[in-house]
Amino acid sequence: MNLEKSHWVKMLRRVATHLHENKLYLSEIDSKFGDGDHGVTMNKIADVIESTCDLWLTNDWTIAEYFSELGDRITNISGGSAGPLYGTFFSGLALEESQSVCDASYLKRMLNHGLEELQTITNAKVGDKTMMDALIPAIDAATSSPDDIRILLHNARDAAIEGAKASEHFISRFGRAKSYKEATIGTPDAGAVSCSYIFIGLYEGLLS
């Protein structure tokens, strides 16, 4: 199967639903070593995802045009680090070869390009207790999957969930939590968990 606008809108709306529903949980885990507002920020990002989906349904943006718009808006929500980080990732999903329909290989290139763009603004790696703990394994899993969108997103989702869970065992090396060093072991990273919701939502939205 290929992904068209109607698929993307369903997938993205499912992502937004997960972020809305887990607003309190995300803030709660962030409050252990951060300032406890990651849920507030992700809720704002979910609002932007929904409003841009509504817009997309009324215009003829290509996939790249949509993600470029989404990324710009997320970067500018006033959301601390999460705004620029997620915004840059989503902007990076916009490929130069703009298409209205995307196949598995295009999706893989989108995801990898998003990660590359994100890596121009952060040096965080897997194990640093950041969103990268979920994002990098998810994109690696997608990339090494066969060219089948359903399998690819299924594998990415599983890897993102695993990665978010694994972040519990890591010592924080970025952001406010960094100062707490070893004490951060045992709590998952709020950014890794929110990132896993993105991949959960994309997969569930595809099935719906």
Added chain:
Amino acid sequence: MRMKKFINDPANLTKEVLEGLALANSDLIELHPNNIVVNKKLKDADRVTIVTLGGAGHEPALSGFVGEGMLDVSVVGDIFAAPGPQACVEAIKLADKGKGVLFIVLNHAGDMLTGNLTMKEVKKLGLNVRKVVTQEDVSNAPRSNADDRRGLVGCVAVYKIAAAAAKEGKSLEEVAAIAQRFADNMATLAVAVRGATHPSTGSPIAEMGEDDMEIGMGQHGEGGGGRQLLKTAKETAAIMANGLVKDLDLKKGEKILLFINGTGATTLMEQLIIYRDTVAYLKNIGIEVVANNVGELLTVQEQAGFQMFMARMDDEMLAYWNAPCYTPYYKK
């Protein structure tokens, strides 16, 4: 700890605090869309101008220092959260009066991401902008690893120094160099005895034991190590002053600027006692306090505690510090 604050809809906190600030100081500042606070006299500025960015919830910082002799524009995000780069680019364009813009960024993850994205964009636009990062929290990294040092109350002093240099008609390169030299010679330690609540969520930030204090608390109660039993003002002042003197490698005969900055719920009585004890400690080792500020410049809601700030001063820096300024929360 349950939140107990006089607020309305938590989603509107930033908008409402900035509207209040602008209303209360309508002779000095005006509020532009996208949470941009502007010095009313900016339009007449024929000099390097000063722009900063940061979250709300730290009042009077940062926007309370917009006005003649300190900040020309402050770009506010949300509570404890950085604004996006688009608003910063807009602010820099607004501030640029043909002599260039000094862009002061505190070293916090979100502020730095936005600061870097903003610099990328203004370079593309060909604007004349120099960035100075304040990173003076000695608690979480050694001086050799300054990129890991957070920006605390020191930014307020840097605004003052940079603006005074700009007012003298110095070039952007000169203003940036002066601000950087000052920033390289400053150090802060924060101590907390009670945490705050996040005003948007009501959740506690950094809960402390009843009998504890933590030295190295950072800006938002991020923590930084030294949790210990609460000590007297004199003992606490000595521990903190000693940490700063060591970090700055201050020698007998040197002069400093000293701030005791209450973080929200520590009384002025306590701050003044701490100031007294710090001055006495410094006098004993031959260091002279030539300028000071005791009171709240940069707060963290109702966090009880204070930040002790020191900066090495010479005659040039002292002249900049003593230059006149007129802003809502700092006047000279």
